[in-house]
Amino acid sequence: MKRVKIISNSYxxxxxxxxxxxxxxxxxxxxxxxxxxxxxxxxxxxLPFAPYMNTDPxxxxxxxxxxxxxxxxxxxxxxxxxxxxxLFCSGNLRVIDALxxxxxxxxxxxxxxxxxxxxxxxxxxxxxxxxxxxxxFVAYLALLLAIGFAxxxxxxxxxxxxxxxxxxxxxxxxxxxxxxLGFGITVLFVLLHVFASLHPANRPLLEAMFGDGYAPxxxxxxxxxxxxxxxxxxxxE
Amino acid sequence: xxxQNLPGMKEGYxxxxxxxxxxxxxxxxxxxxxxxxxxxxxxxxSPTFTNPPDLTADDWKVVFYYExxxxxxxxxxxxxxxxxxxxxxxxxxxxxxxxxxxxxxxCPVGAIxxxxxGAVVINKDECIGCGYCATACPFRVPxxxxxxxxxxxTFCIDRIQNGMLPACVEACPTGVFKFGKASEIISAAQDxxxxxxxxxxxxxxxxxxxxxxWIYASSDRRSFAIxxxxxxxxxxxxxxxxxxxxxxxxxxxxxxxxxLLAGLELVAWRKSRVEEKTQVKEESR
Numbered sequence: 001m002k003r004v005k006i007i008s009n010s011y012x013x014x015x016x017x018x019x020x021x022x023x024x025x026x027x028x029x030x031x032x033x034x035x036x037x038x039x040x041x042x043x044x045x046x047l048p049f050a051p052y053m054n055t056d057p058x059x060x061x062x063x064x065x066x067x068x069x070x071x072x073x074x075x076x077x078x079x080x081x082x083x084x085x086x087l088f089c090s091g092n093l094r095v096i097d098a099l100x101x102x103x104x105x106x107x108x109x110x111x112x113x114x115x116x117x118x119x120x121x122x123x124x125x126x127x128x129x130x131x132x133x134x135x136x137f138v139a140y141l142a143l144l145l146a147i148g149f150a151x152x153x154x155x156x157x158x159x160x161x162x163x164x165x166x167x168x169x170x171x172x173x174x175x176x177x178x179x180x181l182g183f184g185i186t187v188l189f190v191l192l193h194v195f196a197s198l199h200p201a202n203r204p205l206l207e208a209m210f211g212d213g214y215a216p217x218x219x220x221x222x223x224x225x226x227x228x229x230x231x232x233x234x235x236x237e
Numbered sequence: 238x239x240x241q242n243l244p245g246m247k248e249g250y251x252x253x254x255x256x257x258x259x260x261x262x263x264x265x266x267x268x269x270x271x272x273x274x275x276x277x278x279x280x281x282x283s284p285t286f287t288n289p290p291d292l293t294a295d296d297w298k299v300v301f302y303y304e305x306x307x308x309x310x311x312x313x314x315x316x317x318x319x320x321x322x323x324x325x326x327x328x329x330x331x332x333x334x335x336x337x338x339x340x341x342x343x344c345p346v347g348a349i350x351x352x353x354x355g356a357v358v359i360n361k362d363e364c365i366g367c368g369y370c371a372t373a374c375p376f377r378v379p380x381x382x383x384x385x386x387x388x389x390x391t392f393c394i395d396r397i398q399n400g401m402l403p404a405c406v407e408a409c410p411t412g413v414f415k416f417g418k419a420s421e422i423i424s425a426a427q428d429x430x431x432x433x434x435x436x437x438x439x440x441x442x443x444x445x446x447x448x449x450x451w452i453y454a455s456s457d458r459r460s461f462a463i464x465x466x467x468x469x470x471x472x473x474x475x476x477x478x479x480x481x482x483x484x485x486x487x488x489x490x491x492x493x494x495x496x497l498l499a500g501l502e503l504v505a506w507r508k509s510r511v512e513e514k515t516q517v518k519e520e521s522r
Contacts, residue, residue: 032345032367034488059346059363066365118501120508162368163381170476173372177476177483184487191491195498200509 002217004233006133006224007208008092014083015209021076022186028069029183032062073156080149097132098139109136117199123222133227137196145189151182241351246336246448249355250397251422252406253415253429254329256455256462260411261286261300261327268408269298269331272393286325294382297390298331298405305461326462328453329405329413332357332378332390333438337446339477340370340379355419355450356392373477375445376470392450419450426452435460437467444473 031038039058046053046061053060087093098106108127113135115121123131134142155178158165162172197206204219220228227233269275275295283290286302307324310317338357341349348363349370359370359379366385371377379387393403401407406414415422423439430436438452449471453463 030487034484035345035347037488055362059348059365062346063365066367117505120505169368169371169374169377172368173474173476176369176372177480180480180483180487184483187487187491188494191494191498195502198502200506 003214004217004220004228005213006205006215006220007213009213010083010086012209012213014079017079018076021072021079022190024072025069025076026183026187028065028072031065032069033180033183035062070160073160077153077157080153094132095134095142096139098134098136099143101130101136105130106136113137116201117196128222128225130226131224132230133224135223137192141189141192141196144185145193148182148185148189151178152186153182155179155182241341241347243337243351243446244353244355246446247420247423249353249419249450250392250416251355251419251450251452252403253417253422253425254451254453255413255415255429256326256328256453256459258411259300259327259329259413259459261302261325262410263300264408264410265329265405265414266296266298266300268404269390270296272396272404273297273391286327292330292378292380292389294380294388297388298329301328301330301462301466302326303328303462303465305465307458307461324458324461326455326459328462328466330466331405331451332392333376333445333449333451333471334390334392335445336448336450337443339373339375339444339474342481343369343373343477345369352394352398354392354394354397356394356397358391358394359387359389361386361388373474375472375474422452423448426454429454435463437463437471441471442473444478445471 027041031042035042035058042059042061042065043057044061045064046057046059049064050057050060053063055063098109101109109130112121112123112127116123155175158167158175159172159179161167162175167175196202197209201223204215205223208215220233270277275297278289278293278295280289282288285304287299289296289299292299303326304323305326306321308319309322309324310319312318334355334357336355338349338351341347341351341357345367346363346365348360348365350358350360352358364386366381366387368379368381368387370379370387371381379389382388393401393405396403402416403414406416415425417425426436426439430439434454434456436452436454438449441448453467455463
């Protein structure tokens with residue numbers, strides 16, 4: 001089968017670690033946010049630490065989560081900044097290219113993709129011809145994620161340095177709200193992203209992301225025609 | 238938030254603070270510090286007599302002093318003379334012990350308990366120092382101590398449970414504080430309200446459960462102290478209210494969204510499998 005490399009190694013590494021960080025930060029963060037639903041998790045984690053911390057297992061679990069949330073938050077922020085700088089400086093930031101299309105074309109593309117994802121309707125040929133490496137849904141989802149990440153990162157740093165910076169309770173309350181809002185936006189992104197990536201129409205893309213980065217040329221002809229034409233990609237064995 | 242069984246507004250105990258009787262002697266402030274073993278601390282001058290200028294982790298009760306022009310009457314041989322004079326209105330302030338305390342709702346480990354007596358108490362051993370209580374409190378009461386944990390008035394729950402009055406109530410030389418069953422205190426406050434006194438602590442926003450267990454009352458002469466003190470206190474904290482709504486949206490909306498999308502995904506996979514099988518059959522023919 002003819003296959004084309006569509007996902008770079010750096011992208012795959014960044015994506016995988018982002019996935020780990022978001023999953024871990026979500027679990028540790030959501031426990032603090034909604035302890036009434038996740039106290040069981042805090043209990044399990046806190047049980048071995050409780051005697052040493054002189055408190056009950058749930059409190060110990062939340063405290064452990066809180067510390068880990070900060071450490072992993074900093075590490076995740078570092079990853080995002082480094083990868084973001086790399087993308088920006090190397091000119092590889094192509095994910096929002098679809099937004100440069102006229103708005104009419106964007107709506108047409110979105111309608112066609114929604115038809116494909118929800119009702120299995122085949123893509124119209126004119127839409128197929130214009131499909132880039134990242135379609136219009138991916139571009140808007142990337143924007144959503146960028147907003148979510150920015151809110152999470154800025155408010156997270158502010159909350160972490162709250163007492164060192166002498167922030168008022170009102171400012172801290174605002175930062176907490178923005179942190180929760182950022183998380184809400186990220187949850188929305190994750191739901192839509194997981195739906196799209198697990199959809200049968202995108203199966204080769206999923207295999208490429210968690211495999212070697214290659215996708216079948218036949219599939220690319222249907223889903224990334226403009227990308228193939230623009231780069232004059234020759235199929236390789 | 239840890240779900241708690243809150244006593245009703247008319248259950249437990251409450252205190253009626255009659256500001257007309259307050260002479261601003263600070264006996265309540267000292268008694269609070271003494272009973273709770275809070276250390277002395279360096280303070281600083283403020284434009285008023287209030288000292289320290291606000292509640293701290295070691296000062297759970299502070300008498301605030303407000304100044305305003307009040308009308309006074311002077312009886313002269315020629316008749317009554319009404320004139321305006323600067324007056325100082327002391328207002329002893331501590332945790333208001335809300336009926337449904339937002340601090341307890343916001344605490345991620347349930348360290349803030351509401352006792353059957355209605356006291357809102359921070360359990361020091363469970364406090365993780367996140368400060369969510371301070372961000373949620375509309376009265377700006379919980380304060381961070383040097384150990385990173387948060388502190389505030391306990392309603393002297395240790396005394397109440399042993400049949401004693403709260404330390405500040407007992408120490409007051411002029412009987413400013415009337416401590417009793419919440420139902421009786423609320424009735425007394427409503428009577429004062431009916432007599433034209435300004436009452437604060439009844440009929441508040443649902444954010445604090447509609448009322449507080451410390452209820453302030455004053456005649457016109459001292460009402461400026463209540464108006465000034467609670468001008469920017471006691472209002473719902475918009476960011477915290479939004480957080481409470483957002484949390485429900487994220488938890489329930491996220492779960493519903495995931496279920497809906499999983500359903501759509503299953504339909505898509507089923508369709509794709511049927512198409513694959515049909516294709517295989519056609520090819521084999």
